[in-house]
Amino acid sequence: MTIADTNSWRGIQAELLRRINEREWLPGSLVPSEADLAIEFGCARATVNRAMREMADAGLLDRKRKAGTRVALHPTSRVVLDIPIIRLEVEQRGAEWRYSLIESSAEPASLALTSRLGLPRDSEMLHVRSLHYADNRPFLHEDRWINLDLLPHVRSVDFSAISANEWLIQNAPYTAGDISFSAMGADAGLADLLDAPEGAALFVIDRITWDKDRPVTAVRLSYAPGYRMNTKI
């Protein structure tokens, strides 16, 4: 019965984590109720609740009213990724960020894209392609389509002065987004741009953002070979 030093919610959480990690409470087993734990730790029930709620959010505990709280059977580790502005990502690596616009023009989007976005076929969208550099070496290729219907004044933005990535974050709010990560071989054009051999394995992020069911932008970020996205559990 090792009572945590402090009866703060962090102390209680640490103690609960210890009991789970050290198999004092086995996966799938029922743990004492909030009220009982509050008595044991000599604190208010709300404090125990605070500690346990976070653990439930993290997937370590399964909680149901009346049924009680159980240690999760399959603790799916939950990973949190922070996706920053590209400029900041480069600068955080201690490299100098540079950006160059390749193309910016209104074009009819492909059927694959419009259908995925729920737009009328042959909708005109702004197609912006650009390259981000870290210390003068290609870092990633940004291939973006912007919904002109939702953001008509984007036509007049000079994307050689500010990256589309940054302009959108500051000017186009979104309420939801779909992201997918994958690996792709570099085609001839990308290989040339990224200064990589053709067929090189590239880390790719595809992202579509929405503002209440209306698509804002669809982007594909293709990173130069060697890129790693790191995080902790």
Place this chain on the structure above:
Amino acid sequence: MTIADTNSWRGIQAELLRRINEREWLPGSLVPSEADLAIEFGCARATVNRAMREMADAGLLDRKRKAGTRVALHPTSRVVLDIPIIRLEVEQRGAEWRYSLIESSAEPASLALTSRLGLPRDSEMLHVRSLHYADNRPFLHEDRWINLDLLPHVRSVDFSAISANEWLIQNAPYTAGDISFSAMGADAGLADLLDAPEGAALFVIDRITWDKDRPVTAVRLSYAPGYRMNTKI
């Protein structure tokens, strides 16, 4: 002054989100204090706190004592990935999971690995390589090293009957982990195993888990071409 219908913390959170999304509160601007908002919404300060704390955790708000709360300037979108047991991941796709052990043997680990794990050089570790299938097609290659020092009884586990992935999740608790995602070209061996052309771009997850500073296992998961990891913001 649209007061949210309910003065539950969710209602308040929704209203705050609306004000941010609709640019009523601009990025970087100071928002009213908890006390003021509590008065405005006619609720307790704790309720406002609950709503705002979650938004701060999500990176939408920056909060500092005395300085107050500001709308985040660079709303780094925070993505949450659930990394399930491989078997469950395959089954969730509606495919049949199958598993085959390639190799399981105690070997001295490479210097690169031992130094990364903080183990003595030439430490013996259990090297387990296996292949996971979805509907009889190669899904991913699991290349794992297990710390025999920490888990000596793992020598006697039959990894042809249970996957190392699953056994470890159920038997080896960990307190921290480092994960990195990248893209790699398939070498001859992997290409053969995954039934892919040599050089094909593979999505790769490297993960090291720790139990209080002691390494538990290091694993590289190489997914067959075409794999995408999806999530939402």
Place this chain on the structure above:
DNA sequence: TTGATTTATATGTCTGCACATTATAGTCTG
């Protein structure tokens, strides 16, 4: 002017209480 100290303020957390919500388990009834 500059550096140290104090003060005021916003957030962070805890308490004790109350009621709401949900789902289990038991009971009653036809």
Place this chain on the structure above:
DNA sequence: CAGACTATAATGTGCAGACATATAAATCAA
């Protein structure tokens, strides 16, 4: 015995108040 109803037990949420803590801003001293 089956199905409907009811009591109960756990979590979910809210409130008012209190104190803790960090820190920006103001004040004071050299």
